[in-house]
Amino acid sequence: MTADLAAYMTQVGQSAKQASALLARADTATKNQALSYIKDELIAHKDEILSANAKDVQNAKQKGIASALIDRLVINDKVFDGILSSLDDVIGLADPIGEITELTYRPSGIQLGKMRVPLGVIAMIYESRPNVTLEAGSLAIKSGNAIILRGGSEAFHSNHALAGCVHLGLSRAGLPTEAVQVLATTDRDAVDALIGMTGVVDVVIPRGGRGLIERIANNARVPVIKHLDGNCHTYVDSFAQLDMAIKVCTNAKTSRYSPCNVMETLLVHQGIADTALPAITKAMHDKDDTMVFKVCDISQKILENQHLNIEPACEDDWYAEYLAPILAVKVVSDLDEAISHINHYGSHHTDVIITNNYAHAQRFIREVDSSSVMINASSRFADGFEYGLGAEIGISTDKIHARGPVGLHGLTSQKWVVFGQGQIRL
Known part of the structure; x- marks a missing residue:
């Protein structure tokens, strides 16, 4: 100096x-x-x-x-x-x-x-x-x-x-x-x-x-x-209302790509994946046809004939904050696997569950170790203005x-x- x-x-x-x-x-x-x-x-x-x-x-x-x-x-x-x-x-x-x-x-x-x-x-x-x-x-x-x-x-x-x-x-x-x-x-x-x-x-x-x-x-x-980054997740539970899941997930990913509260990983319960996953990804693709989906093996089989931009996910994708029209997608066996995945790969920023099951929602907000956890709402709400703080000087994880x-x-x-x-x- x-x-x-x-x-x-x-x-x-x-x-x-x-x-x-x-x-x-x-x-x-x-x-x-x-x-x-x-x-x-x-x-x-x-x-x-x-x-x-x-x-x-x-x-x-x-x-x-x-x-x-x-x-x-x-x-x-x-x-x-x-x-x-x-x-x-x-x-x-x-x-x-x-x-x-x-x-x-x-x-x-x-x-x-x-x-x-x-x-x-x-x-x-x-x-x-x-x-x-x-x-x-x-x-x-x-x-x-x-x-x-x-x-x-x-x-x-x-x-x-x-x-x-x-x-x-x-x-x-x-x-x-x-x-x-x-x-x-x-x-x-x-x-x-x-x-x-x-x-x-x-x-x-x-x-x-x-x-x-x-x-x-x-x-x-x-x-x-x-906070280091914003690897935010949305988990679509087996008890999710599909119309709500489509609306919330599309907003969480496509409203803007640059903020740290954008969804970067989508988790879907295997019990509804055959129906929910094509519907959610189609809505995102309709909003932005450049969207790339980094998918797990099960997701790839479900989406391979949907005319989407699909690439196999690697380990690094589960940690990624893309800040771009790229989304990691994984099918999980149950709520336990969703919570475990989020706590292992997430950045403790903002994570969401879409469900109409009260017990699942309560477990999610208790057990997910993030600074903001949400039920049936877009991760884009993780913001000082939306929280009634007037403004924010930053986000702490x-x-x-x-x-x-x-x-x-x-x-x-x-x-x-x-x-x-x-x-x-x-």
């Missing part, structure tokens, strides 16, 4: 630390006002934001970046409106900071509870998705945290155009603009500096491809909130602190508070 980059990163970290102290004591009205001003600035500067994004998209195409990443990179009118809507949702959320819960009296007479507090300084490292700049920034502001954002080089112009609006809104509300900082460098050494800032950065959240997240998780010296979509509460911690009237310990 050059001396100039080291000095810059030190300055960014110190500024964030100072800003976090100011933001932590800001009241709810001030934080909401800042978010409202940010929305105003986004609307006023929409043309500049779309122009910056068009430059990023053009550069990405010229560099041959994968279509899934370009899909995540684009800010069109729908995405822009979604950003504004997300800000409204975050404004409307209850402010968790200062909330005291689990109040109880102890025999000594003291009253004991837990108060929710900000984490402090968050470092966010992400690829593509410039809307993450606003989602992460708004959640950090509302939860009283400062955040350092390091987006990918492919979204550099978009991220800085959005950050400019954030700074204008913070300034109008009297809050420090350093509360939300987008790094002015795409140097990879800046990432190494961020994830090693013990005493400054309180948590790192990587959001992107498996390679990026593994690198952060393996090298970070501060805590990490992460870890088992401590935060799990699943991470919103306001996931960016806070708790401390014990004690209320006394002069009690002393005997």
